[in-house]
Amino acid sequence: MFSESQAVADGHRVLEVAVASDLRSVVRKLKEEFSCDLLLDITALDLLATETKMVMVYHLCSTKHGQRVRVKVPLSSTNNMFMLPSLREEYAAANFLEREVHEMYGVNFENNPDQRNILLYKGFVGYPLRKDFDIAKECPLDLQASPIESSVTLADDEQKMVLNFGPSHPATHGTIHLVLKLEGERIERADVHCGYLHRGFEKECERHNWQNIIPFTDRLNYCSPLINNFAYAEAVEALAGITINERCRYARTLLSECARLCDHLTCIAASLMELGAMTPFLYLMTIRDYFYEHLASLTGARLTHSFVRFGGLKSELSNEWLAKLQEWLCFYEEYIKRVHALVDRNRIFIDRMRNTGVISTADALSLGFTGPLLRSTGFAYDLRKAAPYLAYGELDFEIPVGISGDNYDRYYVRMREMDESVSMIRQCMKKMQAMAVQGLNSVNSDKTYFLPKIPVVSAGEIYKAHEGANGELGFYIVSVGGKIPYKLHVRAPSFVHMGGFHKMIEGDQLADIIATFGTINMIGGECDR
Amino acid sequence: MMKGFEYFTTQKDELLAWARKFSIFPYPFVTACCGMEFMSVASTLYDTDRFGAALPRFSPRQSDLLMVVGTVSHKQAPIVKKIYDQMCSPKWVIAFGACAVSGGVYQNYATLKGLDKIIPVDVYIPGCPPRPETVIDAIIKLQSKIETGVSKNV
Numbered sequence: 279m280f281s282e283s284q285a286v287a288d289g290h291r292v293l294e295v296a297v298a299s300d301l302r303s304v305v306r307k308l309k310e311e312f313s314c315d316l317l318l319d320i321t322a323l324d325l326l327a328t329e330t331k332m333v334m335v336y337h338l339c340s341t342k343h344g345q346r347v348r349v350k351v352p353l354s355s356t357n358n359m360f361m362l363p364s365l366r367e368e369y370a371a372a373n374f375l376e377r378e379v380h381e382m383y384g385v386n387f388e389n390n391p392d393q394r395n396i397l398l399y400k401g402f403v404g405y406p407l408r409k410d411f412d413i414a415k416e417c418p419l420d421l422q423a424s425p426i427e428s429s430v431t432l433a434d435d436e437q438k439m440v441l442n443f444g445p446s447h448p449a450t451h452g453t454i455h456l457v458l459k460l461e462g463e464r465i466e467r468a469d470v471h472c473g474y475l476h477r478g479f480e481k482e483c484e485r486h487n488w489q490n491i492i493p494f495t496d497r498l499n500y501c502s503p504l505i506n507n508f509a510y511a512e513a514v515e516a517l518a519g520i521t522i523n524e525r526c527r528y529a530r531t532l533l534s535e536c537a538r539l540c541d542h543l544t545c546i547a548a549s550l551m552e553l554g555a556m557t558p559f560l561y562l563m564t565i566r567d568y569f570y571e572h573l574a575s576l577t578g579a580r581l582t583h584s585f586v587r588f589g590g591l592k593s594e595l596s597n598e599w600l601a602k603l604q605e606w607l608c609f610y611e612e613y614i615k616r617v618h619a620l621v622d623r624n625r626i627f628i629d630r631m632r633n634t635g636v637i638s639t640a641d642a643l644s645l646g647f648t649g650p651l652l653r654s655t656g657f658a659y660d661l662r663k664a665a666p667y668l669a670y671g672e673l674d675f676e677i678p679v680g681i682s683g684d685n686y687d688r689y690y691v692r693m694r695e696m697d698e699s700v701s702m703i704r705q706c707m708k709k710m711q712a713m714a715v716q717g718l719n720s721v722n723s724d725k726t727y728f729l730p731k732i733p734v735v736s737a738g739e740i741y742k743a744h745e746g747a748n749g750e751l752g753f754y755i756v757s758v759g760g761k762i763p764y765k766l767h768v769r770a771p772s773f774v775h776m777g778g779f780h781k782m783i784e785g786d787q788l789a790d791i792i793a794t795f796g797t798i799n800m801i802g803g804e805c806d807r
Numbered sequence: 808m809m810k811g812f813e814y815f816t817t818q819k820d821e822l823l824a825w826a827r828k829f830s831i832f833p834y835p836f837v838t839a840c841c842g843m844e845f846m847s848v849a850s851t852l853y854d855t856d857r858f859g860a861a862l863p864r865f866s867p868r869q870s871d872l873l874m875v876v877g878t879v880s881h882k883q884a885p886i887v888k889k890i891y892d893q894m895c896s897p898k899w900v901i902a903f904g905a906c907a908v909s910g911g912v913y914q915n916y917a918t919l920k921g922l923d924k925i926i927p928v929d930v931y932i933p934g935c936p937p938r939p940e941t942v943i944d945a946i947i948k949l950q951s952k953i954e955t956g957v958s959k960n961v
Binding site for chain 2: 475
């Protein structure tokens with residue numbers, strides 16, 4: 279199926295499917311013979327000005343062989359109407375991803391009956407990610423109108439209830455809208471709507487230069503902005519042929535783990551609070567605030583750090599800063615002990631979390647789940663181990679996994695991951711303290727790494743992923759050379775997870791939504807972009 | 808009160824305004840990044856309880872301060888408007904963060920360019936996201952507005 283020459287720079291094997299109708303058989307073959315069990319991402323590439331018009335881009339991954347495949351399907355059409363087969367039957371993840379491509383690019387999918395808007399709203403005119411769409415063109419909603427189109431209906435004689443949950447529900451952190459069909463307290467069907475925080479990130483990127491996109495990436499997963507920064511920077515650096523030195527690698531790893539720590543703290547704190555546990559919320563928030571302040575003393579901002587520079591970092595991590603970080607880690611350990619004592623064996627907590635929001639490994643893979651969600655089912659897949667980047671290959675750490683894939687497992691996987699993060703931060707710290715600090719700009723001070731602010735990025739395409747706090751955070755970038763990207767697409771774990779959320783709550787009680795939604799940790803900025 | 812006096816005189820409006828000022832029931836309409844800072848403001852280190860504005864009411868009908876925390880997209884706008892309409896007078900509105908103030912960095916097809924395009928706003932908090940101290944400053948400013956009875960929302 280592949281020839282050796284097809285492996286490209288970013289570690290993907292590229293497969294072109296010339297005839298769109300062959301797509302399903304090709305993908306089925308990939309799934310069965312090459313065990314590509316994860317459909318990571320679907321997006322399109324607008325080439326309307328050229329002969330090809332439109333190219334569909336699929337990213338698949340085999341967790342078994344660690345191989346990655348990019349399938350490209352060129353579409354041509356005379357009147358800009360595009361049609362190709364849906365992959366819904368092969369991968370459950372395809373549903374949400376295809377809906378996004380449909381609304382953003384106007385591509386239609388055969389045998390996918392669900393083509394409602396998902397990030398945009400009912401009545402939106404135009405396809406925002408097509409090149410001929412004017413970014414400033416607004417299409418405001420009537421303030422009395424409903425922004426969504428529900429697929430939940432009741433037959434005349436059905437003795438059931440349709441309930442709207444959200445988009446501003448007090449016990450969900452994140453703006454999500456669920457339309458539920460209830461049989462008593464039991465959820466029979468759930469229709470998930472997101473997009474309430476769609477801010478046009480991808481379109482916005484197409485008019486900003488490489489450097490100016492960094493602040494936008496902060497605001498994707500705003501619980502762990504540094505991971506977004508580094509994942510984006512690595513993709514651009516790979517395209518531009520920039521390498522980073524060893525100290526910078528360690529510094530980025532250390533900061534990534536700090537970000538993961540803050541993200542998990544936020545997630546656990548918020549989900550506990552939503553279940554009524556106020557004391558652990560206050561404990562966890564206190565630690566998080568100390569970390570925020572400590573990061574602010576380095577980066578200048580508590581939350582939106584924008585700390586990365588191509589080829590380095592904005593400033594050096596001094597030994598004093600590292601020493602102080604060590605103090606906060608000890609503080610963290612003391613507080614997290616209290617949280618364990620308050621929560622782990624708490625009867626109310628166990629009753630709410632055990633056997634709720636259950637997902638099996640097979641379903642999780644088919645739905646494209648990654649990160650703590652996938653690991654809670656007992657499947658040890660972590661990019662930091664599977665395809666080590668930065669300094670992860672040189673660190674000693676474990677991948678915590680759950681057993682049954684329920685809410686309790688997800689809580690515990692996150693708690694354990696935080697401990698692993700602390701251990702990794704300590705290892706990086708030790709390594710960095712042994713290196714020479716070369717002044718404020720040491721990461722950049724070596725002449726070869728001193729770069730112009732806006733790098734020269736050659737033409738090409740790349741998909742680079744980091745293990746974000748919620749799962750695989752991938753950046754798919756297409757460059758035609760020049761100072762701005764031609765296309766920048768984010769593989770957002772939260773968005774993919776939302777595509778499978780209904781599966782986790784159907785059959786559960788209404789009140790279980792709170793616990794399940796909390797442990798999924800959907801982050802609006804990343805989900806809706 | 809001085810010793811020996813058993814009563815003091817005031818105006819009804821003044822007394823009410825004074826009471827209202829220290830018993831703000833906020834409704835946090837949290838949409839985006841600013842929510843992270845809102846959590847910090849509400850918890851131990853910054854603690855808005857000190858200003859009598861700590862008890863979030865998660866029903867618009869029980870609250871008198873609408874805090875719109877984060878970006879309001881066009882999709883979100885009808886929901887904000889509905890929640891605002893459900894609140895009883897007297898009510899106040901705070902636009903929390905650059906996006907709620909003006910759309911912030913997102914000047915594009917998806918976002919509303921400022922909350923005041925759909926509902927009147929009393930206090931604007933700049934910053935992306937604002938630091939917790941800025942939020943406390945805004946609450947104090949709102950309190951002086953409540954005391955003087957100046958509000959755009961009646």
